Amino acid sequence: MGGMGAGMICLEGTGALSHFSLRHQPQVFNEPVTFAAVCVKGRAPEANVARVLEGPVPGWKLFGQPGSGNGAAGSAFGLPRFRGARFRARFPFATVTLEDRDVPLAVEFTGWSPFEPGDADHASLPVCALEYRFTNRTGRPLEAVFSWSAKNFMATGSNPQGIKPAPGGFQLWGAAAKDRAWEEGAFVAAVDDPAVQVNHAWFRGGWWDGLTMAWNDIAAGRCFARPPVSEGGPAPGATLFVPFTLAPGQSKTIVLRLCWYVGTTNLRIGKDAKDAPPVEGTYKPWYAGRFPNVEAVAAYWREHYARLRANTQRFSDCLHDSTLPAEVLEAVTANLTILKSPTVLRQADGRLWAWEGCGDNSGCCHGTCTHVWNYAQAIPHLFPALERTLRETEFGPSQDARGHQTFRAALPIRPVEPDFHAAADGQLGGILKVYRDWRISGNTDWLRRLWPKVRQSLDYCITSWDPDRQGWLREPHHNTYDIEFWGPDGMCTSFYLGALQAAVLMGRALGDNVSGYEELLAGGVRRMESELWDGEYFIQKIEWKTLRAADPTKLQSMVGNYSPEARELLEKEGPKYQYGIGCLSDGVLGCWLGLVCGVGEFVDREKVRSHLRAVHRYNLKHDLTAHANPQRPAYACGAEGGLLLCSWPKGGKLSLPFVYSDEVWTGIEYQVASHLILLGEVERGLEIVRVCRARYDGRIRNPFNEYECGHWYARAMSSYALLQALSGARYDAVEQVLYLAPQLKGDFRCFLATAGGYGLVGVRRGKPFLEVRAGQIPVKEIRYEPARD
Numbered sequence: 001m002g003g004m005g006a007g008m009i010c011l012e013g014t015g016a017l018s019h020f021s022l023r024h025q026p027q028v029f030n031e032p033v034t035f036a037a038v039c040v041k042g043r044a045p046e047a048n049v050a051r052v053l054e055g056p057v058p059g060w061k062l063f064g065q066p067g068s069g070n071g072a073a074g075s076a077f078g079l080p081r082f083r084g085a086r087f088r089a090r091f092p093f094a095t096v097t098l099e100d101r102d103v104p105l106a107v108e109f110t111g112w113s114p115f116e117p118g119d120a121d122h123a124s125l126p127v128c129a130l131e132y133r134f135t136n137r138t139g140r141p142l143e144a145v146f147s148w149s150a151k152n153f154m155a156t157g158s159n160p161q162g163i164k165p166a167p168g169g170f171q172l173w174g175a176a177a178k179d180r181a182w183e184e185g186a187f188v189a190a191v192d193d194p195a196v197q198v199n200h201a202w203f204r205g206g207w208w209d210g211l212t213m214a215w216n217d218i219a220a221g222r223c224f225a226r227p228p229v230s231e232g233g234p235a236p237g238a239t240l241f242v243p244f245t246l247a248p249g250q251s252k253t254i255v256l257r258l259c260w261y262v263g264t265t266n267l268r269i270g271k272d273a274k275d276a277p278p279v280e281g282t283y284k285p286w287y288a289g290r291f292p293n294v295e296a297v298a299a300y301w302r303e304h305y306a307r308l309r310a311n312t313q314r315f316s317d318c319l320h321d322s323t324l325p326a327e328v329l330e331a332v333t334a335n336l337t338i339l340k341s342p343t344v345l346r347q348a349d350g351r352l353w354a355w356e357g358c359g360d361n362s363g364c365c366h367g368t369c370t371h372v373w374n375y376a377q378a379i380p381h382l383f384p385a386l387e388r389t390l391r392e393t394e395f396g397p398s399q400d401a402r403g404h405q406t407f408r409a410a411l412p413i414r415p416v417e418p419d420f421h422a423a424a425d426g427q428l429g430g431i432l433k434v435y436r437d438w439r440i441s442g443n444t445d446w447l448r449r450l451w452p453k454v455r456q457s458l459d460y461c462i463t464s465w466d467p468d469r470q471g472w473l474r475e476p477h478h479n480t481y482d483i484e485f486w487g488p489d490g491m492c493t494s495f496y497l498g499a500l501q502a503a504v505l506m507g508r509a510l511g512d513n514v515s516g517y518e519e520l521l522a523g524g525v526r527r528m529e530s531e532l533w534d535g536e537y538f539i540q541k542i543e544w545k546t547l548r549a550a551d552p553t554k555l556q557s558m559v560g561n562y563s564p565e566a567r568e569l570l571e572k573e574g575p576k577y578q579y580g581i582g583c584l585s586d587g588v589l590g591c592w593l594g595l596v597c598g599v600g601e602f603v604d605r606e607k608v609r610s611h612l613r614a615v616h617r618y619n620l621k622h623d624l625t626a627h628a629n630p631q632r633p634a635y636a637c638g639a640e641g642g643l644l645l646c647s648w649p650k651g652g653k654l655s656l657p658f659v660y661s662d663e664v665w666t667g668i669e670y671q672v673a674s675h676l677i678l679l680g681e682v683e684r685g686l687e688i689v690r691v692c693r694a695r696y697d698g699r700i701r702n703p704f705n706e707y708e709c710g711h712w713y714a715r716a717m718s719s720y721a722l723l724q725a726l727s728g729a730r731y732d733a734v735e736q737v738l739y740l741a742p743q744l745k746g747d748f749r750c751f752l753a754t755a756g757g758y759g760l761v762g763v764r765r766g767k768p769f770l771e772v773r774a775g776q777i778p779v780k781e782i783r784y785e786p787a788r789d
Contacts, residue, residue, distance in 0.1 A: 001092075001113045001128035004120065004339050004386075005346030005353075006287055007260060009128055011111040013087035013698065014055035015096040020153065022126070022260045023185065024267060024285060026342040026358035028711060029066055032153030033076050033211060033237070036132065036256070039221040040104055041143045049103055050219040052076065053132065055085025055096075074208055079215055082107070089704070090320050091115075091333040092312060092340070104142060105246075106135040113340065114308040116315045117382040117753040118775060122308055123339075124286050124346055127259040127301045129309075134254075136246035143245050145223050146254050148189055149214055151202075151237040154260075156183040163200045163228055163238045166190055166298060169257075170198050170238040176264075182282075185262040186294035191254055192302070193242045200228040201235035210236040259301050261287070261294035267345075269366045270410025271417040273400075279414035289348030311774075318773045321760060323748045324726055327689045330703075331670060331719040334696070336378060337704045341712035345411070351389040352379070353411050357710025364710030367408025370394060370426025371480035374589075375667045376717035377596055377724075380433070384440045384755045391437055394430045395453035403460025405430065407478075420556065421484070424477035424492045428461055428499040429593055435502040436597035441755050442733030444509070451510055458503050461496070462520070467548060471524025472496065472532070476549045476575075480586075481658045482558050483577040486547070490528065490538025490611070494590030494603065497524050501594065501602045521602065529604050534650075537614040538588060538607075539581045542574045552576075566656075573654050579661065581652040583618045585645050585668050587611055592675040596721045598730055609679045615672055616684045618649040622691065629662040635708065636664035641691040643669045666692050666706040667715025670722065677725035680788065682743050689722065723750055728785070729761045736778050740768050741785040752777075 002008040008026075010019035018031040039050040057077045062068060067075075084099040092115040098107040113128040136142045154174040155161035164171040169190030176184035203213035214237060217224075223241040244252050267283035291297045322329055338344070342363065344354045355363035356372045365372070368390055380387040397415045399405045407423035410416040434454055438447040465473040472488040473496050479485060485492060500521040507514030532538050544552055552575040553562040566576060588608050594600060601608075621627060622641040629637060636642030642664030646657065669692040676685035696703045706716040724730060727750035728741035740761065742748065749762035749771075757775020762768070768784040770777065 001111050002340050003113060003124040003126055003287070004344050005285055006124055006126035007262070008341050009258070011094050011096070011130075013096070014058065014085045015098065015109070016054050016057075021342045022187070023182070023262050024265045024283065024342070024345065025362050026360065026711065028358070028360040030153075031075070032151055033074070034148075034150040034153070035076050035079070036109075036130070036146070036148045037079075037218050038103075038105065038107070038134065039145045039147075039218055041145075041221045045220055048219060048221050050080060050221075051100060051103055052079045052081045053098060053107060053109065054081050055098060056081055056083065074211070076211065089333070090316055091336050093316055104136070104138045105144065106137045108133050112309075112312060114312050115340075116311045116774070117758045118755070119311070120350075120383045120386050121286075121290070122311075123383070125259075125301070126261060126285075126287050126297060127257070129258065129305070130256045132254045132256065133251055134244070134246065135251040136248055139248050141245060141247050144243070145218075145221050146242040146244065147218050147239050148256055149218070149237060149239040150187075150189065151210070152234070154185045154187050155234075156185075159183060161234050163235050165198070165200060165228065166295070167302070168192055168196055169240050170200055171294065172238070180266075181264040182262070182266045184264065185260065187260040188258070188294055188298040189240065190257050190298060190302070191240065191242060193254060195243055197223050197225045197241045197243075199224060199226040199239045199241070201226050202237040202239070204229075204233055204235060214239055255305070257298070257301050257305065259294060259297045261291070261297055263288035263293075267411055270408070270414070271419060272410075273415035273417045276397075276415035279412055281412060283345065283353075283411050284348040286346040286348055286350060314774060315758070318758060318760060319751045322750050323762075324723070324744075324750055325686060327686065327693050328722045328726060331689055331693055332722055334693075334704050335706060335716045335719045338712045338714060338717055339378065343710070343712045343714055346386075347413060350386075351393065351413055352386045353393075353409060353413060354714060355710065356715075357708060357713035359710055365408075366411065367406075368393070369423075370405065370407040370430055371423040372715050374426060374429035374433070374480075374593060375671055375715040376720075378717045378720040380437060380440060381720065381753045384437065388437050388441065388446065391430065391434050391450065395434070395450055395457060399453060399457060403456040403458075405457060421478040422460070422464065423479060424461065424465055424473055425479045425495050425589070427457060428492075428495040428590070431458055431499040432495075432502045432590075432593050432597045432599055435506055435599055438506070439598050439732050439734055442736075444734065447506060448510060451506065451512070454503065454506065455512075458499060458517070461499070466496070466520075469520060469523075470527060471520050471522075472527050474543065475547055476544075476552075476555060481577070481660055483658050484555070484557060484575075485540060485578060486549075486552065486575045487541045487543030487578075488527070488532060489540035489579070489584075490532050490587040491584055491589050493524065493528050493532065494538075494588050495593070496590070497521060497528065497602050498590040498594040498597075498599055500524065502597070502599045505599065525603060529607060533607060534581065537583050537611040540579050540584075542578050542580050544575050569655055576656045577658040578654060579646050579657055580654055581650060582646045582648045582657065582661070583614050585615050585619050585643055585672050587615070588675070589671065592671055592678075592721075595675070595678050596724055598732065605679065609681065612672060612676050612679065612681065613684070614649075615643070616676065616681075616688065618647045619644040620688060620691065624664075627662070631660055631663050633663075635666075636695055640695050642695065643672060643688055643691070665708050665715060667708065667713065667718045670716065670718040674718065674721040674725040677722070677743050680743060682726070685725070723752075726750065727752070727761060731777065731779075736780045738770055738777075738779045738782045740782055742787050745787045745789075
């Protein structure tokens, strides 16, 4: 729960709140003492029934977590809870149902935060809510007290802190130390119930006195107001109470609104460009440019709650009103949580910036890394204007006068000193995405403004990696595996051909001469389909002695220096970290990106299909017990299944293939699955999705946190392409044409988001249809191609 670039709180399956990450960085193990509770009063105080509104604490929290060796001292784990809990997610809502035979109430509650396609600002608010519903399941009236309690988790070290009043609740506040403005923060918890009473001052004492006395009040069914302390040290926590009475069968809902504010950060990343005007300061979140303080956020949240709730529900209902296979909808919606995680940041000026993923306590791999974010297909459809800010950064401050793009943008966004290779897949993929974003937005003026930089970028790629203009990338080229491929390969050449195809289409639309690109494209397709084709799949031709590039041991790289034994291996096999005649899961990645971007097909369809079938045949494993992975095995190992990044079914595996070759990444699993489906291989694609999601069933891994180089890893949003793959739906705002070429036979319906609105698309009684649920989607024509038998 939370907003894009605004901070995150996780609602667990038990109903607990955890992963509090409100300070513009992940804090994965931050679970401060916060809890809701209910006390049902008996005929005498000793007959009261009081429970924290959570299910049992899971065993993994009781042993092995930080501090558990000392008994998890000071946590709320030891307070009475419900005996059972059930969790149901319907993004961006989740509902927890609690069960306990000793509690005469039926209890469920729903957590959510605002999220509706096209409304990026409300989806970027630092807010969330919990809606608690109590029903009397007895035949007699019941008197009860709801409460929500929290220690002051906004306090930092020995800085001044306090608990302040807020309308309907309380504010937790922590001040900043001198010259550390980013330490100041505030958090508000509030309800609208007129009967609310607030204890702003938990008991001050040693050991666990504060929590002990707070629970004593809750268990006794007390409901009272106590003002903030005016003398002595700060109070350690606060509780709000809401008393209520229920007749038999009667229900009551209490809405708890939460919001926060940390308006200053110390985040500044990237090396300033030497020849650019200085950009001072640190990252400032979008909401801090919109609201002056937490009081303003709380007021806005209170005043607009009903409308934002209705709009978010409208979206959720539409998204889930789909007849696509359950595993597909699960894969899509589970990874939309990435947008609410600390992976995503948003500047005060509205521009998007992101990490690749989240470490436990800091972002992991900065700069909206182009070669990772190539895969992510959710934002361009749900929030197209935000996605276009990424293109404006890539082709603006991240691109120098030569056309070299730094694939990691600076924060705050500004010109950055290019001190490393450009990423071939990232830079070429950006050209494909310019085409996609133009067709989604329908804004040809935007394309016209960007076009000179697009040409400059493509020309740089040609000069750097194809200086002989042969139509493939031959010189060493950096890519998403954090290494350089030496010699032409199917993966990056497919990006090159896709970028050339996109440039031809954009240039023609703008009346520009793109004949040179057309010639390169034609020649490159011939080379890829012949010299990189082994009869079953596309491969790499390793070259190094015949290239213009320097000796591999002297080229700047992330691989480090060549040891004496590595030099010996170089002479025998060539540069380290290649894939050669292996079957690479990403081996036609540019062809996939071309399809999902609307550029179309540019490599022989049957050869691409054959490659994907080979990936499914050789790389998909249902049991990895016998698979050796000396790299990062936790993504998939043992008896689990997964799609390997590469295999060598015909021999020829190098001693040191590229560094991640034995791993399993969900983002690549979804990419391959959706590409298979796009080419009619529906069952093979769905099989990969099922194998992937089986690892994220909640037994070992968090179903809502697909990780790679960090939690909530951006590449996993390739899952969104599954919607387009199965439905075949693509809306072109330039033409105002809805293309519908489903791989599903018969009637179906699927969610569709465009720049102007969203709704359902599909086939009903054999006829194509579009049902707009919000906004506008002007359609002059639906071009329908039924699924083939």
